[in-house]
Amino acid sequence: MSRWLAYAHRLSGIALAVFLPVHFWVLSRALELDAFLAWTEQPAVKAAEWGLVTLLALHLAGGLRVLALEFLPWRNWAGGLAAAAAVATFAAGMAFALAL
Amino acid sequence: MSAMLKVQVWRGGADGAFEAFEVPRRESQTVLDVVTHIQRALDPTLAYRYACRVGMCGSCAMTVNGAARWTCRTHVDKVAKDGRLSIAPLRNLPVIRDLVADLREFFDKWARAGGQFRGARTKADDFARVSPQSDARQLADAGIECIGCAVCYASCDVVARLPAYLGPAALNRAWTLVSDERDAGGAERLRAVAGDAGALSCHTHMSCTERCPKNLSPTAGIAGLKRAVARAALAGEL
Amino acid sequence: MSARGETLLWIAQRASAAVLALCVTVHLVTIVYATQGGLSGAEILGRTRGNVAWGAFYVVFVLAAAVHAPIGLRAVLAEWFGWRGRARAFLLIAFAVLLAGLGLRAVAAVFA
Numbered sequence: 001m002s003r004w005l006a007y008a009h010r011l012s013g014i015a016l017a018v019f020l021p022v023h024f025w026v027l028s029r030a031l032e033l034d035a036f037l038a039w040t041e042q043p044a045v046k047a048a049e050w051g052l053v054t055l056l057a058l059h060l061a062g063g064l065r066v067l068a069l070e071f072l073p074w075r076n077w078a079g080g081l082a083a084a085a086a087v088a089t090f091a092a093g094m095a096f097a098l099a100l
Numbered sequence: 101m102s103a104m105l106k107v108q109v110w111r112g113g114a115d116g117a118f119e120a121f122e123v124p125r126r127e128s129q130t131v132l133d134v135v136t137h138i139q140r141a142l143d144p145t146l147a148y149r150y151a152c153r154v155g156m157c158g159s160c161a162m163t164v165n166g167a168a169r170w171t172c173r174t175h176v177d178k179v180a181k182d183g184r185l186s187i188a189p190l191r192n193l194p195v196i197r198d199l200v201a202d203l204r205e206f207f208d209k210w211a212r213a214g215g216q217f218r219g220a221r222t223k224a225d226d227f228a229r230v231s232p233q234s235d236a237r238q239l240a241d242a243g244i245e246c247i248g249c250a251v252c253y254a255s256c257d258v259v260a261r262l263p264a265y266l267g268p269a270a271l272n273r274a275w276t277l278v279s280d281e282r283d284a285g286g287a288e289r290l291r292a293v294a295g296d297a298g299a300l301s302c303h304t305h306m307s308c309t310e311r312c313p314k315n316l317s318p319t320a321g322i323a324g325l326k327r328a329v330a331r332a333a334l335a336g337e338l
Numbered sequence: 339m340s341a342r343g344e345t346l347l348w349i350a351q352r353a354s355a356a357v358l359a360l361c362v363t364v365h366l367v368t369i370v371y372a373t374q375g376g377l378s379g380a381e382i383l384g385r386t387r388g389n390v391a392w393g394a395f396y397v398v399f400v401l402a403a404a405v406h407a408p409i410g411l412r413a414v415l416a417e418w419f420g421w422r423g424r425a426r427a428f429l430l431i432a433f434a435v436l437l438a439g440l441g442l443r444a445v446a447a448v449f450a
Binding site for chain 3: 300
C-alpha cells in the first residue's frame with residue numbers, strides 16, 4: 001500500500017508543479033475576475049477543479065505521512081499510515097464534491 | 101488441489117529465460133523443496149543456493165511469484181494459489197546463473213555505509229556499561245538481528261532506480277551503529293550515509309519493511325539516519 | 339553536490355512541506371468559503387485589495403511552493419530520467435524563479 005501511495009504522491013506532485021505556474025498566471029489577470037468566475041461555472045471546469053483539489057489532498061496526505069515517518073518516533077502503526085492517507089484523500093475529495 | 105505444480109524457473113544469466121517444470125505436490129512442501137526436487141530429480145544443471153533450510157541463514161532468498169522471500173520458509177500452499185509457481189533470482193543484483201545472484205555489491209555497500217563497528221576502547225579499559233533500557237540501545241536492538249539476506253535490497257524501488265543507493269540493509273546497519281553509544285564512527289559515518297546514495301534518497305515505499313523475513317524495519321532506521329544527518333548538517337558537523 | 343548540500347536541500351524540502359501543509363489547508367478552506375458565498379469578482383477584490391495580512395500570508399505561501407516544487411522534481415529527474423549535474427540544477431533554479439515571479443505577481447494583482 002505504501003508503495004502505491006508513494007507513486008501517487010509523486011505523480012500528484014508533478015501534476016501540481018505543472019498546474020501552479022498556470023494558476024499564478026491566470027490569477028495575475030485579476031482585473032477580469034467576474035468574467036473568469038463566470039467561466040469557472042462550467043461543468044468541465046468544476047470537474048477539473050475537483051481533480052486538482054483531490055490531487056492536492058492526495059499530495060498533502062502523502063506528504064504528512066512522510067513527515068510522520070521521518071520525524072515522529074517509530075510505532076507499529078507506521079505501516080498503516082498509507083491507508084490512512086488514502087482514506088483522508090478520499091474523504092477530502094468527497095467533501096469537495098459535495099460542496100460543489 | 102492438483103497433484104502436480106507447474107513451475108517456471110529462471111535459467112541462464114541476465115539474458116536467460118524461464119523454463120517450465122512439473123513437480124509433484126506434497127504436504128507442507130516449501131518452495132525450497134520444489135527447487136531441490138527439480139535439481140535432484142529433473143535437471144542436475146540447475147544452480148541455486150541454500151544452507152540451513154530452517155530460516156536462519158538467509159541463503160535461499162529468491163524471487164517467488166514476483167516477491168523476494170526465503171524459499172525454505174515459504175510454503176507452496178501460501179503462494180501457489182492455482183498450482184503455479186514462478187521462481188527467479190533476487191532482483192537488483194547481477195545474476196551469476198539460474199537462481200544464484202551475485203551479492204558482492206550488496207556487501208560492498210554495507211562497507212561503504214560505514215557498517216563496521218569502530219571502537220574507542222582497548223583491552224586495558226573497563227567494559228562499556230550500556231543500559232539495555234536506554235532509548236538509543238532499544239533503537240539499535242530493533243535493527244541488529246539482520247542477517248544480510250538481501251531480501252530488502254531486492255525489494256527496494258530506489259535501489260532499482262539509483263544504482264549508487266546504499267540500500268535498506270546497509271543503512272539499517274549504519275543506524276544500529278549510530279545508535280550504539282560505544283561506537284566512535286561519528287561524523288564520518290554520517291557523511292557516508294548522507295547525500296544522493298544515502299538515507300536521504302529513501303522515499304518511504306516501505307517495501308523493505310514489508311518483506312523483511314525477520315520483521316525488521318529498515319524504514320525506521322533510515323528515518324533515524326535522516327534526522328541524525330540533518331542535525332549534523334545544521335550543526336556544521338557534516 | 340556535497341553531503342552537506344544534499345542534506346540542506348532535504349531539510350528545506352521538509353520545512354517548506356510543513357509550511358505548505360498549513361497554507362494549503364487555510365487556502366482550501368478560504369477558497370471554498372469565498373466561492374460558496376457566491377461573491378462577485380468585485381466583492382472578492384474588495385476584501386483582498388490592500389489586505390496586508392492576507393497578502394503576507396500568500397507571499398509566504400508562494401515562496402514555500404517555489405522552494406518545495408523544484409526540490410521535489412529534482413528526485414524525479416534523477417530517478418526517472420537519469421538526470422543529474424549542472425543542467426538539472428539550472429533548469430530547477432529557473433523553475434523556482436518562474437514560480438516565485440509568477441506567484442508574487444499574482445499576489446500583487448489580488449492583494450496590492
